[in-house]
Amino acid sequence: MAGEFEGFLKTLAKGDLAPVYLLAGDEPLQLQEAGDALRARARALGYTEREVLDVEAHFDWDQLARSGASLSLFASRRLIELRLPTGKPERDGSAAITDWCKSPAPDTVLLVSAMQWSKKHEGAWVKAIERAGVYAWLRAPRVDELPAWIRARMRAKGFAPGEDAIALLAERAEGNLLAIAQEIDKLAALRSGGAVSAADLESLGDDNAIYDVFKLTDAAFGGDAQRALKILNGLRAEGEDVIPMLGWLLNQLDLALRLSSAPDFASAVRNEHGMWPARQKLFADALKRAGRGNAHWRRCLAECARIDRMAKGREWGDPWREMERLLVAIAQPRAAGTLLAA
Numbered sequence: 432m433a434g435e436f437e438g439f440l441k442t443l444a445k446g447d448l449a450p451v452y453l454l455a456g457d458e459p460l461q462l463q464e465a466g467d468a469l470r471a472r473a474r475a476l477g478y479t480e481r482e483v484l485d486v487e488a489h490f491d492w493d494q495l496a497r498s499g500a501s502l503s504l505f506a507s508r509r510l511i512e513l514r515l516p517t518g519k520p521e522r523d524g525s526a527a528i529t530d531w532c533k534s535p536a537p538d539t540v541l542l543v544s545a546m547q548w549s550k551k552h553e554g555a556w557v558k559a560i561e562r563a564g565v566y567a568w569l570r571a572p573r574v575d576e577l578p579a580w581i582r583a584r585m586r587a588k589g590f591a592p593g594e595d596a597i598a599l600l601a602e603r604a605e606g607n608l609l610a611i612a613q614e615i616d617k618l619a620a621l622r623s624g625g626a627v628s629a630a631d632l633e634s635l636g637d638d639n640a641i642y643d644v645f646k647l648t649d650a651a652f653g654g655d656a657q658r659a660l661k662i663l664n665g666l667r668a669e670g671e672d673v674i675p676m677l678g679w680l681l682n683q684l685d686l687a688l689r690l691s692s693a694p695d696f697a698s699a700v701r702n703e704h705g706m707w708p709a710r711q712k713l714f715a716d717a718l719k720r721a722g723r724g725n726a727h728w729r730r731c732l733a734e735c736a737r738i739d740r741m742a743k744g745r746e747w748g749d750p751w752r753e754m755e756r757l758l759v760a761i762a763q764p765r766a767a768g769t770l771l772a773a
């Protein structure tokens with residue numbers, strides 16, 4: 432759980448890098464910081480060239496082999512990042528990654544990252560990566576592990592947190608590591624360290640854009656379409672971008688899909704996700720509104736991917752307008768048929 436992240440960081444400090452890495456998990460902060468650490472280590476070891484391959488619909492998997500076979504422009508070491516949002520490369524992708532692992536390109540490190548992950552994602556290509564390099568499943572701390580995670584992160588910033596401060600952070604963010612990390616960073620920007628109480632944290636307020644993104648998704652999953660649209664319009668007026676919001680929304684939609692597919696909801700949230708009671712009720716109510724099966728959540732995930740392409744200029748359309756329609760569809764599943772693309 433929490434120790435898997437620290438264990439991965441320790442492997443980076445031991446000599447040269449492995450030829451291939453797989454960083455997988457559905458906790459955005461863990462993936463981001465693990466990837467940043469690997470990139471920093473790569474730069475320190477002379478991997479000065481970097482290429483990014485985003486796996487989307489109809490991705491040409493031959494591109495991976497071509498990237499490995501191409502010569503470096505500056506005769507330097509290279510880092511190739513293969514971003515696999517769904518964690519499912521399908522048959523062609525699995526074969527391409529497996530072939531790479533059999534004969535890794537010289538002076539090249541391949542980093543595969545997956546934002547959606549579970550035991551069901553593990554296949555032959557994952558075993559190939561394990562044999563050739565490093566596979567790290569970066570799972571978020573469980574509810575009972577979260578206080579220790581907060582304490583360690585605050586101490587790393589020079590703070591001595593009281594138990595009341597740790598409890599407040601855990602309760603305020605309900606286990607969202609990104610929100611907790613940003614709150615600690617905000618505190619570090621205002622103070623140089625020392626003892627921290629709950630009252631100190633309360634004085635910071637909660638006018639934080641990252642919290643607004645969490646409130647946005649919570650309003651949609653809570654069935655309050657009007658509030659979700661109000662928050663979205665506020666974020667847009669403040670100059671926020673659609674793409675960062677989509678990352679967390681995709682994360683929550685994938686969670687809803689997994690929960691809707693689980694044989695037993697209570698067991699799933701307790702054993703797999705370690706969710707706070709308030710969030711358990713939020714998702715239980717959302718799944719009830721969506722009805723039996725997971726077709727609604729699959730459709731919402733597909734729409735989320737479509738909005739991402741619009742925001743990146745790869746598909747025609749207004750991402751803000753489609754985001755509004757998606758949020759209403761999440762809040763009011765019965766309206767999804769008229770709101771979402773067929």
